[in-house]
Amino acid sequence: MNSRSAPMSDEDSMILDAIGKWLDRDVRPHVLRLDHADEYPTEMVAQMKEMGLFGATIPVEYGGLGLSASTYVRVIEKIAEVWMSLTGIINSHLIMAACVARTGTQSQKAEFLPRFASGEIRGGLALTEPDCGTDLQAIRTRAVRDGDDYVINGTKTWISNGIQGSCFALLVKTDPAADPRHKGMSMFIAQKGPGFTVSRKLEKLGYKGIDSAELIFKDYRIPAANLLGLEEGHGMQAALSGLELGRINIAARGCGLASAALMDSVKYAQIRQTFGKPIAQHQAIHLKLGEMATRLQAARLLTYDAARAYDSGERCDMEAGMAKYFASEAAVENALEAMRIHGGYGYSKEYHIERYYRDAPLMCIGEGTNEIQRMIIAKQLIERNPA
Ligand SMILES: Cc1cc2nc3c(=O)[nH]c(=O)nc-3n(C[C@H](O)[C@H](O)[C@H](O)COP(=O)(O)OP(=O)(O)OC[C@H]3O[C@@H](n4cnc5c(N)ncnc54)[C@H](O)[C@@H]3O)c2cc1C
Numbered sequence: 440m441n442s443r444s445a446p447m448s449d450e451d452s453m454i455l456d457a458i459g460k461w462l463d464r465d466v467r468p469h470v471l472r473l474d475h476a477d478e479y480p481t482e483m484v485a486q487m488k489e490m491g492l493f494g495a496t497i498p499v500e501y502g503g504l505g506l507s508a509s510t511y512v513r514v515i516e517k518i519a520e521v522w523m524s525l526t527g528i529i530n531s532h533l534i535m536a537a538c539v540a541r542t543g544t545q546s547q548k549a550e551f552l553p554r555f556a557s558g559e560i561r562g563g564l565a566l567t568e569p570d571c572g573t574d575l576q577a578i579r580t581r582a583v584r585d586g587d588d589y590v591i592n593g594t595k596t597w598i599s600n601g602i603q604g605s606c607f608a609l610l611v612k613t614d615p616a617a618d619p620r621h622k623g624m625s626m627f628i629a630q631k632g633p634g635f636t637v638s639r640k641l642e643k644l645g646y647k648g649i650d651s652a653e654l655i656f657k658d659y660r661i662p663a664a665n666l667l668g669l670e671e672g673h674g675m676q677a678a679l680s681g682l683e684l685g686r687i688n689i690a691a692r693g694c695g696l697a698s699a700a701l702m703d704s705v706k707y708a709q710i711r712q713t714f715g716k717p718i719a720q721h722q723a724i725h726l727k728l729g730e731m732a733t734r735l736q737a738a739r740l741l742t743y744d745a746a747r748a749y750d751s752g753e754r755c756d757m758e759a760g761m762a763k764y765f766a767s768e769a770a771v772e773n774a775l776e777a778m779r780i781h782g783g784y785g786y787s788k789e790y791h792i793e794r795y796y797r798d799a800p801l802m803c804i805g806e807g808t809n810e811i812q813r814m815i816i817a818k819q820l821i822e823r824n825p826a
Contacts, residue, residue: 451510458514461486462521470522474794477647479603484528487558494556496533496684498540501552508684508746512691516742519695520702523798524648526695530688531563531599534681535608538564538626542668542677551606551628560630562604564685565595565654566678572597573811575610576620576675580656582611582627589613589627589666591634591659601652602637606630609656610678613671624674626667634659645797683756685806686763687749690742693766693802697738700770700777700795701731707781718780727780731773738766757819764812767802774799 447455466483473480487493496511497503506514515526536555539547554560571577580593591611598607609629617623629635634657641651663669667677705728708719718724745762748755774795778785785792803809 447510451506454504455513455517457490458517461490462518466521466525471791474522474524474647475788479650480525480648483525487525487529492529493532493558493561495529497536497552497556501548502556503552508687508749509743512687512742512746515688515691516695516698519692520699523692523696524646526688526692527599527646527649530685532561532604534564534685535562535606537684538608538667538677538681539628541680542673544669547628547667560606561600562606563598563600564681565598565607565609567595567597569594569596573808575678576624578610578612580611581615582613582625584663587663588660589663591656591661593656595654597641598652598654599649601654602640602650608677608681610674621675622672625671626674626677627661628665628667629661645794646801682806683749683759686759687742687745689802689806690738690745690762690766693770694735694738694742696770696795696799697731697735697766697773699791700773701728701735703791704728704731704777704780724780727776731776734769734772738769741765757816760812760815763806764809764816767809770799770802
């Protein structure tokens with residue numbers, strides 16, 4: 440289903456076109472097998488690297504494609520329509536890059552961004568710990584200054600790309616007694632090495648193929664030069680700056696998945712016959728398709744609006760929160776409706792519907808749960824409209 444949206448440059452249209460061809464040729468035929476085997480898509484990752492997708496939103500001056508958020512969401516939506524897991528491999532990496540681009544020093548940007556953009560170094564974001572995800576200020580991973588280094592101890596969990604990635608934007612406490620708590624938080628660009636190990640791969644309901652892992656830091660020594668911004672106390676701000684783009688990305692993934700569920704249903708409903716006619720001619724199915732299409736369109740408009748706000752440099756946590764909340768719920772609802780429309784086949788592993796149903800709920804949880812998004816929206820609403 441097409442949606443009217445802001446015009447794109449010829450170059451951006453060509454990128455989207457190339458991605459569409461790649462998805463049809465090299466991804467779509469292999470998704471069922473890789474997803475069911477929970478196998479890391481090594482070849483597809485190499486192709487994404489070749490296409491420059493690990494530098495999608497990294498500025499051109501650092502070797503990236505320099506895509507606007509408005510174009511990036513269309514890229515993510517297109518990929519998520521075929522296999523949502525692939526978007527996580529790029530997105531956590533690009534959030535790490537956004538943290539460096541927005542809060543790193545010139546020399547940190549010059550050192551890391553070109554290597555992130557080429558995909559030579561790949562990784563993600565390490566915030567969550569076994570005892571806390573939403574309440575990030577409660578983290579316990581600790582960095583203690585020791586000469587020209589810091590020594591880090593702690594555990595991070597649920598880290599996307601944790602096994603395959605080699606570098607992570609790592610949120611730590613540098614002053615656990617700080618009040619307010621965020622002033623004692625810092626972020627490091629942490630590359631794997633002695634003291635930084637993966638303890639286990641985490642098994643999941645969906646979001647297969649991409650690795651989610653627990654990371655252990657035991658007397659991990661890191662140069663002070665890797666402290667983002669070279670100043671302690673700005674870690675929470677760095678994490679939040681990356682999460683704005685992350686939430687818009689989740690919204691785009693939700694749109695992609697909601698669209699796949701709808702389009703599979705539109706096709707199936709015209710083929711499957713009951714009582715002498717295609718189910719697409721039964722009014723009960725019309726009601727479902729009508730609701731699914733409207734939900735998708737609303738999710739897209741919110742997502743494109745959030746991306747536009749991000750591109751204009753406006754504060755956009757309310758817009759990103761609305762888009763993430765609505766589009767992820769749309770994905771969950773469309774996946775379930777697609778399963779009802781497909782009847783028993785929706786429950787079969789020979790179709791994609793059961794995967795949409797397993798993948799969709801993650802988007803209500805990741806990058807800040809939907810409970811938290813509604814709180815962000817309400818707080819912004821009040822702040823922007825003083826009595
Ligand atoms: C597949 C997967 C991939 C992930 N990838 C990453 C990653 O790459 N990097 C990373 O750092 N993390 C990652 N995460 C972690 C994810 O960000 C957290 O799971 C998420 O932020 C929620 O934290 P939590 O699981 O600790 O839930 P909790 O914070 O324990 O929340 C539990 C419930 O309480 C609700 N709640 C909490 N506080 C409030 C409140 N104040 N008011 C109302 N309700 C509240 C929540 O909304 C939720 O419903 C990933 C998680 C999954 C499942």
